[in-house]
Amino acid sequence: MKDSPYVSTTNACKLCTPLGASMVFKGIKGCVPFLHGSQGCATYMRRYIISHYREPMDIASSALGEKQAVFGGGPNLKKGILNVMKKYDPEVIGVATTCLTETIGDDVARILWEFQKEFGDLDLPPLVHASTPSYSGTHMEGWRSAVKAICDQLVMEKAPERDAVNVMPGFVSSADMRHLKDIVEDFGLTPILVPDLSETLDGPALYDYENIPSGGTSLSDIRSMSGARGTLEFGRIMATASTGGQGLESRFGVKNHAIGLPIGLRESDAMFAALSGMSGEPMPRRHAMDRGRLVDAYVDGHKYVFGKRAVVYGEEDLVIGLVSFLAEIGVTPILAATGGKSNRFKDEIAKVCDILPEVPETRQGVDFFDIAEEAQGMAPDLLVGHSKGYRYAKAWNVPLVRVGFPIHDRFGGQRTLHLGYRGAQELFDRIVNAVLERNQTVSPVGYGYL
Amino acid sequence: MREAILEERRGQVCVSGAGPLEMACNRDSLAGAVSQRACVFCGSRVVLYPIADALHLVHGPVGCAVYTWDIRGALSSGPELHRLSFSTDLQEKDVIFGGEDKLRAALDELIDRHSPKAAFVYSTCIVGLIGDDLEAVCREMTEKKGIPVIPVQSEGFKGNKREGYQAACKAMFTLVGTGDVSDVPPVSINILGDFNLAGEIWIIREYFERMGVTVVANITGDGRVDDIRRAHGAALNVVQCSGATLELAKMIQEKYGKPFIRASYLGIEDMAESLYAVAEHFKDVDPGIMERAEAVVRDELAKLLPSLEKFRKDLKGKKAAIYVGGAFKAFSLIKAFRHLGMKVVLVGSQTGTEEDYEELGKITDPGTIIVDDANPLELSHFIKEKDVDVFVGGVKERPIAFKLGVGFCDHNHERKEALEGFIGMYNFAKEIHASAMSPVWRFVPRRALAAGEKE
Numbered sequence A: 001m002k003d004s005p006y007v008s009t010t011n012a013c014k015l016c017t018p019l020g021a022s023m024v025f026k027g028i029k030g031c032v033p034f035l036h037g038s039q040g041c042a043t044y045m046r047r048y049i050i051s052h053y054r055e056p057m058d059i060a061s062s063a064l065g066e067k068q069a070v071f072g073g074g075p076n077l078k079k080g081i082l083n084v085m086k087k088y089d090p091e092v093i094g095v096a097t098t099c100l101t102e103t104i105g106d107d108v109a110r111i112l113w114e115f116q117k118e119f120g121d122l123d124l125p126p127l128v129h130a131s132t133p134s135y136s137g138t139h140m141e142g143w144r145s146a147v148k149a150i151c152d153q154l155v156m157e158k159a160p161e162r163d164a165v166n167v168m169p170g171f172v173s174s175a176d177m178r179h180l181k182d183i184v185e186d187f188g189l190t191p192i193l194v195p196d197l198s199e200t201l202d203g204p205a206l207y208d209y210e211n212i213p214s215g216g217t218s219l220s221d222i223r224s225m226s227g228a229r230g231t232l233e234f235g236r237i238m239a240t241a242s243t244g245g246q247g248l249e250s251r252f253g254v255k256n257h258a259i260g261l262p263i264g265l266r267e268s269d270a271m272f273a274a275l276s277g278m279s280g281e282p283m284p285r286r287h288a289m290d291r292g293r294l295v296d297a298y299v300d301g302h303k304y305v306f307g308k309r310a311v312v313y314g315e316e317d318l319v320i321g322l323v324s325f326l327a328e329i330g331v332t333p334i335l336a337a338t339g340g341k342s343n344r345f346k347d348e349i350a351k352v353c354d355i356l357p358e359v360p361e362t363r364q365g366v367d368f369f370d371i372a373e374e375a376q377g378m379a380p381d382l383l384v385g386h387s388k389g390y391r392y393a394k395a396w397n398v399p400l401v402r403v404g405f406p407i408h409d410r411f412g413g414q415r416t417l418h419l420g421y422r423g424a425q426e427l428f429d430r431i432v433n434a435v436l437e438r439n440q441t442v443s444p445v446g447y448g449y450l
Numbered sequence B: 001m002r003e004a005i006l007e008e009r010r011g012q013v014c015v016s017g018a019g020p021l022e023m024a025c026n027r028d029s030l031a032g033a034v035s036q037r038a039c040v041f042c043g044s045r046v047v048l049y050p051i052a053d054a055l056h057l058v059h060g061p062v063g064c065a066v067y068t069w070d071i072r073g074a075l076s077s078g079p080e081l082h083r084l085s086f087s088t089d090l091q092e093k094d095v096i097f098g099g100e101d102k103l104r105a106a107l108d109e110l111i112d113r114h115s116p117k118a119a120f121v122y123s124t125c126i127v128g129l130i131g132d133d134l135e136a137v138c139r140e141m142t143e144k145k146g147i148p149v150i151p152v153q154s155e156g157f158k159g160n161k162r163e164g165y166q167a168a169c170k171a172m173f174t175l176v177g178t179g180d181v182s183d184v185p186p187v188s189i190n191i192l193g194d195f196n197l198a199g200e201i202w203i204i205r206e207y208f209e210r211m212g213v214t215v216v217a218n219i220t221g222d223g224r225v226d227d228i229r230r231a232h233g234a235a236l237n238v239v240q241c242s243g244a245t246l247e248l249a250k251m252i253q254e255k256y257g258k259p260f261i262r263a264s265y266l267g268i269e270d271m272a273e274s275l276y277a278v279a280e281h282f283k284d285v286d287p288g289i290m291e292r293a294e295a296v297v298r299d300e301l302a303k304l305l306p307s308l309e310k311f312r313k314d315l316k317g318k319k320a321a322i323y324v325g326g327a328f329k330a331f332s333l334i335k336a337f338r339h340l341g342m343k344v345v346l347v348g349s350q351t352g353t354e355e356d357y358e359e360l361g362k363i364t365d366p367g368t369i370i371v372d373d374a375n376p377l378e379l380s381h382f383i384k385e386k387d388v389d390v391f392v393g394g395v396k397e398r399p400i401a402f403k404l405g406v407g408f409c410d411h412n413h414e415r416k417e418a419l420e421g422f423i424g425m426y427n428f429a430k431e432i433h434a435s436a437m438s439p440v441w442r443f444v445p446r447r448a449l450a451a452g453e454k455e
Helices: A017-026 A039-053 A066-071 A074-088 A099-103 A108-118 A139-154 A174-186 A219-227 A244-252 A264-279 A285-305 A316-329 A345-352 A368-376 A387-396 A420-442 B007-012 B040-048 B062-066 B092-097 B100-114 B125-130 B134-145 B161-173 B200-210 B225-229 B246-256 B268-282 B289-315 B327-339 B354-363 B376-386 B398-403 B421-436 B439-443 B445-450
Strands: A031-036 A092-097 A127-130 A164-168 A190-193 A230-234 A256-259 A309-313 A332-337 A361-363 A382-385 A400-402 B013-015 B054-059 B118-123 B149-152 B188-194 B214-220 B236-239 B260-262 B319-324 B343-349 B369-372 B390-393 B407-410
Touching (some): A017 A031, A017 A127, A017 B062, A031 A039, A039 B040, A039 B062, A066 B125, A074 A108, A092 A108, A092 A139, A099 B125, A127 A139, A139 A219, A139 A244, A164 A219, A174 A190, A174 A420, A244 A256, A256 A264, A264 A285, A264 A420, A309 A316, A309 A368, A316 A382, A316 A420, A332 A368, A345 A361, A368 A387, B040 B118, B100 B118, B100 B134, B118 B134, B134 B149, B188 B200, B188 B246, B200 B214, B200 B268, B200 B289, B200 B421, B214 B225, B246 B260, B260 B268, B268 B289, B268 B327, B268 B421, B289 B421, B319 B327, B327 B343, B327 B354, B327 B421, B369 B376, B376 B398, B390 B421, B398 B407, B407 B421, B439 B445
Parallel strands (some): A031 A092, A164 A190, A230 A256, A309 A332, A309 A382, A332 A361, A382 A400, B054 B118, B236 B260, B319 B343, B319 B390, B343 B369, B390 B407
Antiparallel strands (some): B013 B369
8 A cells, every 4th residue: 555645646656567677578578668558658758758868769559549448459459560560670579568458458468369360361460468557556656567578478488598687677778778788797697688678768879770770689598588597687676566577487497596686795795696596607807906906995984984875766776776875875865755666675784774773764655745744844965866866965065976867967877887896886975975075065165185 | 672762652742843743741751751740749848848938848758859859049138937848757667557647746846946937748659558647737736736736748759840839729718818917008919839949039029029029928039927917918929930820820810809810930031021021010009110110121121231242242053952840931941042043953841731731832033942851861852953052951951961062051950140130131141141151161172072073
């Protein structure tokens, strides 16, 4: 249930379900995300995503009108898929539903089955579909549904064993996904990310416009997931529902390692330990060095941040990871808040705060009105979250350390690193510097040393 | 099987200079075509949202509200209630059992909390399907709370942005005629169709004030409920922006007999003509007004024209593309580019009408590509074909330009510099110049190769 006494929502701290699914489909090689619903949904999400990534983000729509809302959207969905095939020549099409099509009761699985029969003579790309009614859950439920749909619908057979690791990274940045791939490769294994947005939403300048940006996880890699050494599935909340990784374990015996989003030292240690286990290799030297440097930095910077009071908000798994990290550097997380409502949030926050004398307040299913009301009396020194908290940071005159999605008021959100020792290092530097900058700004002395 | 333009969209792409232009427009967007258009709700939301002292409650699932939270950064000189995003955040059980109770409770709560002058309640797709009686709830809450609670019938799937504009105008029209107009002077106007995204309405108001014209209501940039209530008192409605507010002007004309003229504040000619047209309208009531209008134009041009010279020198001969929501904006942009010595080679809009496209056919150079309801692949195709240097559009068009090594000017959501008025022409020229002349293009593969360098 939501921890809020109010009926209305003001400045929501969550996004809608189909957005999460569209993001996941964007991370599959040659895939065009397709929303079955009214035209506006696709356009709004595109705009929202483009403002963060500054990259093309095409999402097709079945563009239903009044007639289709009454008589069913099947014909438009089929026609839309044919048009996407003509224009994009996609390798996969990922269809997600919306509140409109869920409510009128379109049976997408059946419509797609009919489509495949009707047009069986054409060279059809595989069609994946996820059920994502916007009135149920947040963008993270949409994300999870799409990852699960990919595992359930595209991985049909036990593949030959290969030295690969499946990674379900959750909604992290393109830079995070690049870093994860490097880490897995450094253990001598091949990473298979679902999804992989490292290039599709952070691509280079090229000679020609790519209809579908290159990058993403290929269909053949996806199909080979059933032969991988194991699956790394991030997110303590993610792990409590039915997931793609769990399905690969139960259907093909691919061991699923469910661990927290690897933010900070302890959660990253868990990820590296899992990779050591899967590869039989010790931690590669460069990462051991990163870890050592991180601990060294923790020591060098500890006094600047000790006891600083932080409010952290955003999607559940990201907040849990950030709180875990803040707890280990001596920052006091005073409030952890999320728009999600898994009913697991409070417990997981308590677990990652076991090294603190006091666990932070938690609020699930809340909006920024609730968060502000709660935080105002707590005299925070720091906000940590996406850019939609800016108006509160400004009102309270405290720094906002921008993380996650969306970051609409700063440049380079897609290149923000959060994960692994290196991500922790970047976050630590940014937080220490946010505190120092604030001290310097309010000080009457223009001091030149820290 | 890849096609740049889908068969069914062929009628929505024309080339000027080959006889009268016959555009197949005002159609529903084609499934799977990746239209740049949004929905009915979007149309209503962008028109009404700058009314700063009203509560804007989106009745629906959270997405519709969250993606339109302060969507265009419309500025207010006073209250900023419009910059918050209110939603009923409908959940599964509301969809099953109906959302009316939740809507009632949300309105009760939010009106008590913020004491707005009025509340707009936006309908979304889902509300249209589950059959909530928005009108009845709004009537009931109007009585209970003592402020107008106005339903906006903007179910997303019931058409495109145009229908949304109309729903917004209908909603606003319920306010018009409810305020005291006894002190409105005879030389008075309403400004319709500017949304004050970067302070433009303040610039335009100042010109009118220098001419001796009183502005009664801004509709809707920096708008206020009480001003809209008095809008029927203004002698003339000056309407900018194609579809957005024209309907309201027509409704006011029909019911209150107040005429309207169309205007545009973009570019030198259109800005000046708009001031002259207003002066012309009032010249019998106020014989000195034309002279004052001329003085405004003269003073502004004296400052502006010399400052444009340096930009013109660099920009002369460069090629521009335009893709905007309403076609009316495109007319002015074409002239503005001409003034900078540039050539428009591609122009399109999301919601242009037959007349709009006919006009575009007339004012563009032969060979210009004109397109209705385009999409990323068509736009990228034409930009390459025409070897465009600068593209004007909104956030969704920006990556298309940048990936092709083409400069870009955001004429919509994220701009922070005023682009209207005489000063706006300067800002526009400066931004086009900054993007076109940046040294970064020489490093972009497409440009580097064109310049004969090795890949």
